[in-house]
Amino acid sequence: MNRLRKSEILLAVLFPLPLFLGIGGAYGQDSLALAPVAKVTAVDTPNDGGGSITVDWEVSPDEAAGKVTTYHIFRASEGGEFQLLGEVSSGVTKYVDEGTRDGTKYIYAVQAIGKEGKSALTKSSPVWSRGQWFNTQRTNMLLVLLVISAAILLYIRKARAGGKLFIRKIAGLDAVDEAVGRATEMGKPVLFIPGIMDMDDIQTIAGMTILGRVARKTADYETTLRVPVCRSVVMSVAQEVVKEAYLDAGRPDAYDANKINYLTDDQFGYAAGVDGIMLREKPAAIFLMGHFFAESLILAETGFSIGAIQIAGTAEISQLPFFITACDYTLIGEELFAASAYLSGEPRLLGSLKGQDVGKAIFMAIIILGVILENLGYHFLTALMTTG
Amino acid sequence: MADTIGIWVAALLTLFIFSFLYKDNPLYKMAEHLFIGVSAGYWVSYLYQNVFKPNLYNPLFHQGKLLLIIPLILGLMMVMRLFPKIGWISRWSIAFIVGITSGYYLITYLQTNAVDQVRASLLNFSQINNIILVVGVLSGLIYFFFSAEHRGVLGGTAKLGIWFLMVAFGASFGYTVMARISLLIGRMQFLLGDWLGLLH
Structure with a gap:
C-alpha cells in the first residue's frame, strides 16, 4: 500500500516535469x-x-x-x-x-x-442563408432598363400611329437585295451561314431575323437558298424561319427543308463542310450573319476565292477584322442587331431601334457629364453607375 | 504500332486538307466528309455523355429531381419535328429557347456591354490614354447612332469613330494572324517532326 502511494507520488511529480522544462512543443501550441x-x-x-x-x-x-x-x-x-x-x-x-x-x-x-x-x-449567433429576390446593387440597371423600355414603347406607339421614323442608311443592309438579285441573274444559289453558336446566343437570333428577310427575297426571286448549320436547334429554327418566309411570299411549294441541313457541331468540321459547299455549288451571294470564331477567315476567304458577293455581320470583335478584309460589306456589332428593323421596316422593330438610340444618347450624356464631374473631383456619378 | 498508324493517318489527312489550297479534289473531299462524319458522331456521343446524362437523365431518374420533367417534355416536343403532321409542336420549344435567351441576355448585355462600359469611361483627364479612350468611345457611339443622318459635325464625329474602330480592328487582325501562324507552325512541327522525324 505504502509502495503504491510512493509510486503515485512519483508519477504526480514527474508527469508535469517536462512541461515546466519546456519539453513537448505541442503543449505550447494548444x-x-x-x-x-x-x-x-x-x-x-x-x-x-x-x-x-x-x-x-x-x-x-x-x-x-x-x-x-x-x-x-x-x-x-x-x-x-x-x-x-x-x-x-x-x-x-x-x-x-x-x-x-x-x-x-x-x-x-x-x-x-x-x-x-x-x-x-x-x-456568432445562429444564422441561415437564403436567396434574395432583388439585388439592390443593380437598382441602377433597373432604372436604365425602365428608361430604355419606356423610350422603345413610346416610339413603337408613334410608329404604329403612322409617325415617320428616320433611320440612316446602312450600306451593308442595302446590299442584301442587290446580292440576292445578283444570284438570281446568275442562276446560282444564295448561301446563308448563321454562325457556329446555338440559339441561346443573341447573335444567332439576330442572324435568324436576317435569314427571314433573305429567304423572303429568294422566295420572291425563285432563287435557291442553302443554309448549312452547325447546331441541331439552329437547323430547326432556320427551317421554321425560311418556311414562314416562303409562305408569306406565297411560294410554299418552293420551300425545300433539305436545303437547310445540319453538318456537324465541330467548328472546323463545319468550316470544311461549308467550304466544300461553296466550291461545289458556287453560290453567287454569301451571307455570314451570327456569332463566328476562328473559322470566320476560312469561310470568308473561300467565299472570296469563288467570286461571290459577301455580306457579313457579327458582334464578335476578334472576327470583325477578317470579315472587313475579305467581305464586300460588313455589319459591325450593333448594325447586326439593327438589321431586322432596317430590313423589314416594321413599326414595332423600327420603334425598338429608335428607343435604343435614345438609350445611346442617354449613355453619351452620362459619359460627358461623368467625365466633367471626375475632372472636378466629384465621383458620385461613377459610384452610381457601378453595378454589383 | 497503333501510334505509328495514328500518326500516318493524321499526317495524310492533314495533307489532304492542305491540298484544298491548290483546288478542290477527291482527296480533300474524302478528308472533308470523314471529318464531318467523325466529328458529328463524336459530338452526338459527347453531348449524350456530358450534357444529356449529367444534366437530365441522372438527376431526373436517379436523384428524383422532378422539376427536370419540364426540359424533358420540351426536348421531346422538339423531336416531334421528325413527324411532319405534328411537327408544329416543336415551335413551342423553339419559342421557349428564343424567349428565354432574349430575356436572360437582356440584363447580361445591358450590364456588360452598356452600363459597365459607361462606368469604365468615366475617367479623369490626368493621362493622355484616358482622353483618347473617352473620345474614342463617344465618337464610336455616334457612329452607331441610327436616328440621324451622318452629316456635318455628326458625320465628322462618326467618321472619327470608324477610324478608331478600324485602328482597333487592325491591331486585333495582326494579333490573331500571329496566333494562326503559331497553329500552322504546330502542324508543320507535327508533319516534319512526329511524322517524318526531321525535327528533333
Whole structure:
C-alpha cells in the first residue's frame, strides 16, 4: 500500500516535469495564449441567390503586437460540433462561406492562431442563408432598363400611329437585295451561314431575323437558298424561319427543308463542310450573319476565292477584322442587331431601334457629364453607375 | 504500332486538307466528309455523355429531381419535328429557347456591354490614354447612332469613330494572324517532326 502511494507520488511529480522544462512543443501550441477575437458576426450574404453566409470579426487585440499569424474559421450546424472551414491570414476580417444549405441554421466561430498558441473560439449567433429576390446593387440597371423600355414603347406607339421614323442608311443592309438579285441573274444559289453558336446566343437570333428577310427575297426571286448549320436547334429554327418566309411570299411549294441541313457541331468540321459547299455549288451571294470564331477567315476567304458577293455581320470583335478584309460589306456589332428593323421596316422593330438610340444618347450624356464631374473631383456619378 | 498508324493517318489527312489550297479534289473531299462524319458522331456521343446524362437523365431518374420533367417534355416536343403532321409542336420549344435567351441576355448585355462600359469611361483627364479612350468611345457611339443622318459635325464625329474602330480592328487582325501562324507552325512541327522525324 505504502509502495503504491510512493509510486503515485512519483508519477504526480514527474508527469508535469517536462512541461515546466519546456519539453513537448505541442503543449505550447494548444494553450490559449492569445486573446480571442472581440466579436464575430455572421449574416446571410446580401444580394445573392442563396447558399452563402458572410462572417465578419474584429481582430484579436494581440494582432497589433504581431502575435497573430492566421485566423481559423469554424462552422457548426445548430447542435453539432465545430468543423474547421478555412483560414485567412492576419489582418483579414471577413470570410465568405459559399457552401451553405439554405434554411439550415449555422453557428460560426473564429480563432486567432499564432506562434505562441491560439485563442479561444469566439462564436456568432445562429444564422441561415437564403436567396434574395432583388439585388439592390443593380437598382441602377433597373432604372436604365425602365428608361430604355419606356423610350422603345413610346416610339413603337408613334410608329404604329403612322409617325415617320428616320433611320440612316446602312450600306451593308442595302446590299442584301442587290446580292440576292445578283444570284438570281446568275442562276446560282444564295448561301446563308448563321454562325457556329446555338440559339441561346443573341447573335444567332439576330442572324435568324436576317435569314427571314433573305429567304423572303429568294422566295420572291425563285432563287435557291442553302443554309448549312452547325447546331441541331439552329437547323430547326432556320427551317421554321425560311418556311414562314416562303409562305408569306406565297411560294410554299418552293420551300425545300433539305436545303437547310445540319453538318456537324465541330467548328472546323463545319468550316470544311461549308467550304466544300461553296466550291461545289458556287453560290453567287454569301451571307455570314451570327456569332463566328476562328473559322470566320476560312469561310470568308473561300467565299472570296469563288467570286461571290459577301455580306457579313457579327458582334464578335476578334472576327470583325477578317470579315472587313475579305467581305464586300460588313455589319459591325450593333448594325447586326439593327438589321431586322432596317430590313423589314416594321413599326414595332423600327420603334425598338429608335428607343435604343435614345438609350445611346442617354449613355453619351452620362459619359460627358461623368467625365466633367471626375475632372472636378466629384465621383458620385461613377459610384452610381457601378453595378454589383 | 497503333501510334505509328495514328500518326500516318493524321499526317495524310492533314495533307489532304492542305491540298484544298491548290483546288478542290477527291482527296480533300474524302478528308472533308470523314471529318464531318467523325466529328458529328463524336459530338452526338459527347453531348449524350456530358450534357444529356449529367444534366437530365441522372438527376431526373436517379436523384428524383422532378422539376427536370419540364426540359424533358420540351426536348421531346422538339423531336416531334421528325413527324411532319405534328411537327408544329416543336415551335413551342423553339419559342421557349428564343424567349428565354432574349430575356436572360437582356440584363447580361445591358450590364456588360452598356452600363459597365459607361462606368469604365468615366475617367479623369490626368493621362493622355484616358482622353483618347473617352473620345474614342463617344465618337464610336455616334457612329452607331441610327436616328440621324451622318452629316456635318455628326458625320465628322462618326467618321472619327470608324477610324478608331478600324485602328482597333487592325491591331486585333495582326494579333490573331500571329496566333494562326503559331497553329500552322504546330502542324508543320507535327508533319516534319512526329511524322517524318526531321525535327528533333
